[in-house]
Amino acid sequence: MIRPRPWLHAIHPYRPGSHAVTADGSMASNESPLGASPQVALAVAAAAGAAHHYPDPLADTLRAELAHRHDIDPDQILVGNGSDELIYLLAWAYLAHGGHAVCADPAYRMDEISSMVVDARLTRVPLRRWTHDLDAMADIDADIAYVVNPHNPTGTAHTHSALERFAENCRAHLAVFDEAYIDFTDDPDTTTAMPLAREGRAAVLRTFSKIHGLAGLRVGYLVASKEIVETLRTVRAPFSVSTLAQAAAVAALRDEPHRQAVRRHTLEQRTVLTQLLTDAGYQVVPSQANFVLVRATDEDALVDGLAAHGISVRPGSTLGVPGTVRISVPTAKGLSLLQQALG
Ligand SMILES: Cc1ncc(COP(=O)(O)O)c(C=O)c1O
Structure with missing residues (x-):
C-alpha cells in the first residue's frame, strides 16, 4: 500500500x-x-465564450495592467491561482530538500503548510505586542523569511523604517512580504515593500481575493526579480489561472x-x-x-x-x-x- x-x-x-x-x-x-465590481460579471460572461481554449499561460493582459500600475517590468510579475499557489511555488523552488523558512508565530497558515509539505525546516518567531518581531526574524539565517504585512490574524502593520531596517539586516536569502491586506491600511506610517521588490531586494505577494472581491475566482500575483520569476515559471503548472479569472481580474483593476x-x-x-x-x-x-x-x-x-x-x-x-x-x-x-x- x-x-x-x-x-x-x-x-x-x-x-x-x-x-x-x-x-x-x-x-x-x-x-x-x-x-x-459589477464589471466583473460582465467580463466573466464575455470570457466564457472562449472556455474551450486554454488560458493565456502568463496572463499577459493582466500582467501589463499590473506592470503599468506598479511601474514595474512585466517580467518581474508572476500571476498565480491565488497567492496561495505562489506561496507553494516559492516553497518548491527555494525550500525543498533541506531549505529553511522563518515566519512569525502565529503565521499565515499557508506559509507554514507549504514549508512543511516540502519538508523544510521552519523557525517560528513569536510575535511581540501582536506584531512580527522583525529584529529577531532578521537574525535567522534562512532561505525565506515570510513577513505578512498587515499580518493575518492580528491585523497589525509595519512602518516604513521598520521594513527598510528589516530588508537591510535580514539574513534570509529572500524576504517575502505578503500584502494581501495592504489596501486597507490608513496609518500613514505603514508602507508597501513594492519598491524593494522593484529593485529585486524582496518579493511581494498580492491577491485579488480581498479588496477586489474575487476570492472565488483565485487570482494573485508575485512581484520579484526577473530571476525569481523565471525560476517559478519553470515550476508552475502552465494553465493555473483560468481565462475567466484573468478577465475578472482585469475588469476589477479597471474599476477604481x-x-x-x-x-x-x-x-x-x-x-x-x-x-x-x-x-x-x-x-x-x-x-x-x-x-x-x-x-x-x-x-x-x-x-x-x-x-x-x-x-x-x-x-x-x-x-x-x-x-x-x-x-x-x-x-x-x-x-x-x-x-x-x-x-
Ligand atoms: C495573508 C494572506 N495571504 C494570502 C491569502 C490568500 O490569498 P489568495 O486567496 O490569493 O490565495 C490570505 C487569505 O486569507 C491571507 O490572509
Missing part, C-alpha cells in the same frame, strides 16, 4: 472559515463585504471607484466594529486590515454565542492564537446583526 511521505503526518490541514446562513452573517473569511468604495466601507466599518466590541467589554487589537482580532477569555462561548445569532467568525485557536476570535469587517446589515448579538 502506498503511504504518504512521513513528514506529512505533522501537518494540520488548513481549516477554512465557515459560512453563516446569510452572506451578512459571514465574518469568518475576510471576504469583500461589497462583493466584486469600486475599489475605493470597498476601501471606504472597510475603514469606516472597522472603526464602528472596533468600538462596538470595545463597548461590549472586549479588548481589540488595533487593525490595519479588513478584520479585527478580539481577545476572548472564553473563545468558544463568543463563537457559539455569535453563531446563535447567525454569525460565523473564526476561532483564534484555528489560527494559532487561542483565546481570541477573528471577525471580518461585515456589511452594514452584518454589523446590525453583531450589534444585536452583543447587546
Whole structure:
C-alpha cells in the first residue's frame, strides 16, 4: 500500500472559515463585504465564450495592467491561482530538500503548510505586542523569511523604517512580504515593500481575493526579480489561472471607484466594529486590515454565542492564537446583526 511521505503526518490541514446562513452573517473569511465590481460579471460572461481554449499561460493582459500600475517590468510579475499557489511555488523552488523558512508565530497558515509539505525546516518567531518581531526574524539565517504585512490574524502593520531596517539586516536569502491586506491600511506610517521588490531586494505577494472581491475566482500575483520569476515559471503548472479569472481580474483593476468604495466601507466599518466590541467589554487589537482580532477569555462561548445569532467568525485557536476570535469587517446589515448579538 502506498503511504504518504512521513513528514506529512505533522501537518494540520488548513481549516477554512465557515459560512453563516446569510452572506451578512459571514465574518469568518475576510471576504469583500461589497462583493466584486459589477464589471466583473460582465467580463466573466464575455470570457466564457472562449472556455474551450486554454488560458493565456502568463496572463499577459493582466500582467501589463499590473506592470503599468506598479511601474514595474512585466517580467518581474508572476500571476498565480491565488497567492496561495505562489506561496507553494516559492516553497518548491527555494525550500525543498533541506531549505529553511522563518515566519512569525502565529503565521499565515499557508506559509507554514507549504514549508512543511516540502519538508523544510521552519523557525517560528513569536510575535511581540501582536506584531512580527522583525529584529529577531532578521537574525535567522534562512532561505525565506515570510513577513505578512498587515499580518493575518492580528491585523497589525509595519512602518516604513521598520521594513527598510528589516530588508537591510535580514539574513534570509529572500524576504517575502505578503500584502494581501495592504489596501486597507490608513496609518500613514505603514508602507508597501513594492519598491524593494522593484529593485529585486524582496518579493511581494498580492491577491485579488480581498479588496477586489474575487476570492472565488483565485487570482494573485508575485512581484520579484526577473530571476525569481523565471525560476517559478519553470515550476508552475502552465494553465493555473483560468481565462475567466484573468478577465475578472482585469475588469476589477479597471474599476477604481469600486475599489475605493470597498476601501471606504472597510475603514469606516472597522472603526464602528472596533468600538462596538470595545463597548461590549472586549479588548481589540488595533487593525490595519479588513478584520479585527478580539481577545476572548472564553473563545468558544463568543463563537457559539455569535453563531446563535447567525454569525460565523473564526476561532483564534484555528489560527494559532487561542483565546481570541477573528471577525471580518461585515456589511452594514452584518454589523446590525453583531450589534444585536452583543447587546
Ligand atoms: C495573508 C494572506 N495571504 C494570502 C491569502 C490568500 O490569498 P489568495 O486567496 O490569493 O490565495 C490570505 C487569505 O486569507 C491571507 O490572509
